[in-house]
Amino acid sequence: MRHVFVFIEVLGAEGGIQSYIQDVLSAYASLPKAEADVFLLRDSQAAPNPLRHCRQLRFHYFKSTRPMLGRVRLTVALMSCLMRYRPEHVFCGHINLAVMVNRLCRWLKLPYTVLTYGKEVWDPLPPAEQAALAAAERFWTISRYSRDLACQANQIDPGQARLLPCVVDGRQFMPGTAPDALVAQYSLKESLVLMTVARLWSGDPYKGVDMTIRALPQILQVFSNVKYLVIGRGDDQPRLAQLAEDLGVAERVIFAGFVPTAALADHYRLADVYVMPSREGFGIVYLEAMACGVPVISGDSDGSAEPLQDGRLGWQVSYRDADAIAQACIEALKGEDSRCQGDWLRQETLNRFSASALAARLTELLSETD
Missing domain, CATH: 3.40.50.2000 (Glycogen Phosphorylase B;)
Structure with a gap:
């Protein structure tokens, strides 16, 4: 050929x-x-x-x-x-x-x-x-x-x-213990961690970071030790930081900035739940998170249906509904759903992707x- x-x-x-x-x-x-x-x-x-x-x-x-x-x-x-x-x-x-x-x-x-x-x-x-x-x-x-x-x-x-x-490369993205250095760097000791990896670009505001920030007050009523780690950079960060300040959750939102691909797996290991209620053509990040055994939350009307296998492997919620996002995060953080079983999530992901x-x-x- x-x-x-x-x-x-x-x-x-x-x-x-x-x-x-x-x-x-x-x-x-x-x-x-x-x-x-x-x-x-x-x-x-x-x-x-x-x-x-x-x-x-x-x-x-x-x-x-x-x-x-x-x-x-x-x-x-x-x-x-x-x-x-x-x-x-x-x-x-x-x-x-x-x-x-x-x-x-x-x-x-x-x-x-x-x-x-x-x-x-x-x-x-x-x-x-x-x-x-x-x-x-x-x-x-x-x-x-x-x-x-x-x-x-x-x-x-x-x-x-x-x-x-x-x-997804299952050799690079796999479950493991969160590195102590990163836990200390982001002050995550004894915290439950929500995480998003996304460009923070004002031209594409539908990654769901703003709506996850809006969901935090409800989540904190159930889990008072939650923190939200946002990985990525872009010109929309000041708006997002101001939104967190206005909602009184600024101390719970951590903007990590750019993280190179080689360091992403260790960052996924910090997360208890990966949340990105977005509009994606597909969403490689969902595969990366699940290959690391992390439960995922996505939007409900986009290409994330493929990596989440039509909701079988994760939560699909309306990407502009803070209440629905909060409820899904609370369910995932409780860890009682089958979609929170890390080894199963990883195997089902690698079987197809x-x-x-x-x-x-x-x-x-x-x-x-x-």
Whole structure:
């Protein structure tokens, strides 16, 4: 199999999409007879690349101080690659690259698939991007929720979509004892801990951090030793801190700031409950928490239905209902529900969302492109 992948950025930033793409490429590299060129618009050769030594993958970097120049260079190099090698299939890694990929593939009569993730395709796209998505042989997405919104907003046949869900590394994310240093750092001794990992960006206020803060007064009436650890950074933090101050719970809310991926597992081990009543395309963080044996609370009308297996593994609540969030947190903190059994949560999560499961699903999808 010879394929081409084209992405905007995979290595130079940390985030759910970047982690997901790296997992997909790693699964691809594990397949027999797989061979691909990977084009990266905003990554440089100096960026840490855990897949650098995969012989099946050849990386091409086009980061430039002049964004338009980088895009021109990528387009020329991609065209040259497609003309020279005539790959079996091209995988466009972002809707913002789809118009360029569509034009090249249409000219060279090559099939292509567009990878989608979440909000970038939930609303009507500009006409050119919409046409490029419709012209793709397939589009892959991470959840039923993202598929349905993309199809409804852009008049795409749902039969054109295929699901390729996120996964979690069970070797990195596993149950364990919370490190004493972190307990001391965040003053969590003898506390019950709610935790969220999210970007605190004012442009995306629906991560549920504000509503969880609003739920704290009710939770504290039942569990007076609760603290809320918020991991992430962004320009919305001052608003959230002020909200906690206004509600009289500022001393119960801890803003930890950015935590690198390598340190996340130890932070999950601090938590008694992971809570993020949000609007997610999927929500890798739910998988990470459950792989660490931590009960989870999510929104009830988004892509989190997949990792929570339609509520079988956690609580799904209205993401703008502080009362419902408070009640779910109280139930989870009591620890009496089967959804609080850490070993079971971990096993059920890994059964469906492990690296081996991703490789098997990717094999199925690639067989459709033959």
